[in-house]
Amino acid sequence: MTATREELAAIMAPVKHVLLDFDGPVCSVFAGLPAAEVARRMAEEFTGPEGPPPGHDLTDPFAMLLRIAEERPELVPAADDALARLEIEAVTRASPTAGALQFLEAYAGIGTRVWVVSNNAGSAIEQYVDAHQLRSLVAGCFGRSPGRPESMKPSPELLRAALRAARAEPEEALFIGDAVRDVEAAHAAGMTAVGYANKPGKAKTLAAAGAVAVVSAMAELAGSARQS
Numbered sequence: 001m002t003a004t005r006e007e008l009a010a011i012m013a014p015v016k017h018v019l020l021d022f023d024g025p026v027c028s029v030f031a032g033l034p035a036a037e038v039a040r041r042m043a044e045e046f047t048g049p050e051g052p053p054p055g056h057d058l059t060d061p062f063a064m065l066l067r068i069a070e071e072r073p074e075l076v077p078a079a080d081d082a083l084a085r086l087e088i089e090a091v092t093r094a095s096p097t098a099g100a101l102q103f104l105e106a107y108a109g110i111g112t113r114v115w116v117v118s119n120n121a122g123s124a125i126e127q128y129v130d131a132h133q134l135r136s137l138v139a140g141c142f143g144r145s146p147g148r149p150e151s152m153k154p155s156p157e158l159l160r161a162a163l164r165a166a167r168a169e170p171e172e173a174l175f176i177g178d179a180v181r182d183v184e185a186a187h188a189a190g191m192t193a194v195g196y197a198n199k200p201g202k203a204k205t206l207a208a209a210g211a212v213a214v215v216s217a218m219a220e221l222a223g224s225a226r227q228s
């Protein structure tokens, strides 16, 4: 299922810009502050006289934000802001993905620019990038647009924003992510996607979604960086 070193090198060779998902390929955002706990705290904060917010029983805070957008759009700016604050707290306890630094260094070394594109809050991503001294290895960060949860993947919006900043055509870029929505967003933006399967079963679903290759370790992708 996973791609060989040579296959990966061939896929990556023409790529001038790598767009990289954050939660998964870079770090495990909710390793120290679990997503379910974030969702619980979000629901608690928005429980008022009218009762709990829409989606209060969900364990995925992003799904809750989308539900709030559907049913109580007036709450979105504050809910998005609350989630961003919790994500900033979460990234202080996030665990770096094995091989992620190696990957970023390898691609910086051959002059390929890497842009982080994520449904996480931009403020949380920036905080992690600074805390882990990755600034020189990352060309830019594109988190969800504040107050606009509809900008999240599978929408191609954030990928297109990164391409604009890179002044790149979709064919010159590639997206690496660990979820089916990442592959879908890449395709919607006219880009190919490589899957990072960090859990059992993901390789199959990412390949079925149309990922051109699937790896099980970021170190494999680091090894695909070749001077052209």
Ligand SMILES: [Mg+2]
Binding pocket: 021, 022, 023, 024, 025, 177, 178, 179
């Ligand atoms: Mg992810």
